[in-house]
Amino acid sequence: xxxxxxxxxxxxxxxxxxxxxxxxxxxxxxxxxxxxxxxxxxxxxxxxxxxxxxxxxxxxxxxxxxxxxxxxxxxxxxxxxxxxxxxxxxxxxxxxxxxxxxxxxxxxxxxxxxxxxxxxxxxxxxxxxxxxxxxxxxx
Numbered sequence: 567x568x569x570x571x572x573x574x575x576x577x578x579x580x581x582x583x584x585x586x587x588x589x590x591x592x593x594x595x596x597x598x599x600x601x602x603x604x605x606x607x608x609x610x611x612x613x614x615x616x617x618x619x620x621x622x623x624x625x626x627x628x629x630x631x632x633x634x635x636x637x638x639x640x641x642x643x644x645x646x647x648x649x650x651x652x653x654x655x656x657x658x659x660x661x662x663x664x665x666x667x668x669x670x671x672x673x674x675x676x677x678x679x680x681x682x683x684x685x686x687x688x689x690x691x692x693x694x695x696x697x698x699x700x701x702x703x704x705x
Contacts, residue, residue, distance in 0.1 A: 580640050581674055585621065587684040590644060590670040591629040593663075598627055598655075605654045606630055607705060609647050617643050622688045624704070626695055631688045633675070644670050 580586075592598060598606070603625040610632055614620035618634040636643060652665035675681045692704035 580636065580672075583635070585675040585681055586634055586636060586640065586672050587675055588632050588634065588640065588644070588670055588672045589629060590648065591667045593665060593667050595628045596665065598625070601658065602651075602655045603705075606647070606651045609650050613643065613646060617646065622685055624688050624691050626691060626697065631691060633681075633684055633688060640670075640672050 606625045607623065610620065610623045610625075610630070617638050618636045620632065620634055622631075622633040624631050634643070648666045655665050656662055673684075675684060689701055692698040693700065698704035
């Protein structure tokens with residue numbers, strides 16, 4: 567894969583063979599049920615080895631964080647995750663409409679120090695959010 571760029575409301579630049587920290591959020595900070603979080607976590611894991619190498623992931627009440635090394639564009643990856651999970655979530659609720667914000671936050675991790683900082687952030691985010699007491703208690 568070669569370097570890539572795209573723009574929605576924010577410009578995005580993708581550098582080949584880099585580590586990325588990505589955050590994506592529900593539309594209007596919609597709260598996800600545990601069942602919905604499972605859809606998202608399963609979709610993230612399903613694409614591991616196909617569209618990226620998954621290094622870390624956490625799905626919280628209204629957003630998710632992943633650290634990946636992409637093998638295709640981030641826009642393709644996010645489309646795959648968001649479209650599949652939105653369809654599954656809307657299907658279980660018998661409704662239509664947006665589940666995810668259009669944009670996501672993605673950042674190239676430029677050093678081992680920055681990678682370790684984001685890895686620690688992902689690992690401890692459920693504790694910080696009050697969803698678990700200690701590391702390892704949260705999926």
